[in-house]
Amino acid sequence: MRNIILSAAAISLFAVPAMAQSLQSPTYYGTLGYSQMQGDDADLGAVTGRLGAKLTPYLGVEGETSFGVGHDDVSFAGVDGKVEHRYDVAAYGVATLPVQPNFDLFARVGYGVTEVKASAAGVAASDHSDSVNYGVGANYHLDGVNGIRADWTRRDFQDDNAGEADVYSLSFVRKF
Structure with missing residues (x-):
């Protein structure tokens, strides 16, 4: 019995080079575009950049x-005022x-931080809020790059009564 197990283990070593050839190295990409954030009280625009890695053809x-x-x-x-989108950072x-x-x-699903600034009647305040983010989208590849x-x-947003926002983005994609 022991010889059968050792023989099977030895024969399975021949499969290791084939498995190594089937592994894919990560594919890296970056995007740059415009995003429109529609919240409960304001609609705000932003320039958005992303860096990503596709670890497999299906996950990244x-x-x-x-x-x-x-x-x-x-x-x-x-009282009239204004709201500005300062920045946000997220990982997905x-x-x-x-x-x-x-x-x-x-x-995609992830976690992020968004900071906005509001001002009215000469008084300004800024606040950042943590958020759980999720969404869907599509990529159309013009060529291989x-x-x-x-x-x-x-x-x-995770803060009490912070609400939620929908973000719509259109971006240029470049593979590295």
Whole structure:
């Protein structure tokens, strides 16, 4: 019995080079685009950048950061003011479904921090809120390196009564 187990273990070593050849090295990518965040009280725009790695054809990770552009005019208890998106940072796990060689769908879930600044009647305050983020999107690859990405992400803010926001993004994608 012992000889059979040792023989099976020795024979299985022949499979190791085949397994090593089937492993894929990570594919890295970056995106740069525009995001529109629609919250309960304001609609804010931002320039968004992402860096990601596809660890397998189906699973990957990505980091994201956005910096606000412009502001939204709002009214606080009858007093006119404005809200600005300062920045946000998030990290995601990404699951990808290749549909065609140049088109894939993805879903992502992660955690982020968003900071906004509000000002009215000469008084300004800024606050950052943690959020659980999840969303879906699609990539269209123009060639083997460049592409276009569109996605939607929901941010569920974790602070009491902080609400939620929908973020719609359109980005240029570049594989490294």
